[in-house]
Amino acid sequence: DVKVTQSSRYLVKRTGEKVFLECVQDMDHENMFWYRQDPGLGLRLIYFSYDVKMKEKGDIPEGYSVSREKKERFSLILESASTNQTSMYLCASSFPSAGGMYNEQFFGPGTRLTVL
């Protein structure tokens, strides 16, 4: 079974802190994604990566950065946490798309981040 793990299930941080969210997948997937999930807004893509050291902005990259130093690990960084970044953060991975068509994305359990 594909396994995507996230470093924390719950995290509480203070405004202005630097926050690291870690994601690891064990299926040798090339693609990795970071989403945030808020009530009524669905999943919104923050950043994604198609390969090691490669990253692309998603729909809402402001206030975030990412790091992909190894194929299995994709980190989301909040440089200076703010209260509007309180949310559920979901990591996902997938095999590369063939002919432009996406493959199924496998999700981690999520990290619920609260910024006070």
Place this chain on the structure above:
Amino acid sequence: GESVGLHLPTLSVQEGDNSIINCAYSNSASDYFIWYKQESGKGPQFIIDIRSNMDKRQGQRVTVLLNKTVKHLSLQIAATQPGDSAVYFCAENTPMDSSYKLIFGSGTRLLVRP
């Protein structure tokens, strides 16, 4: 902009009945669709997918129907069980610039009454 939406944010059904969860998509060029299930405190879990060259696909107790004419997608769950209680998302694979993007709907909550 293009988006994936759901007609019913909450659906309540009796245990044993069939459930139908609907989804409207707006991009006729979308070529692949996925249904995910998200239980409380967990990440979304793949249920079933369908390519745009199909109009129906069946899994175990679940069926996805695709109507490209009206850009409508539905998930049917047969003999709904308490364990089916969750939020269900549809997602569409849509062309965007020179690549594709997976766009998720906001979700429908399914409540199963005992």
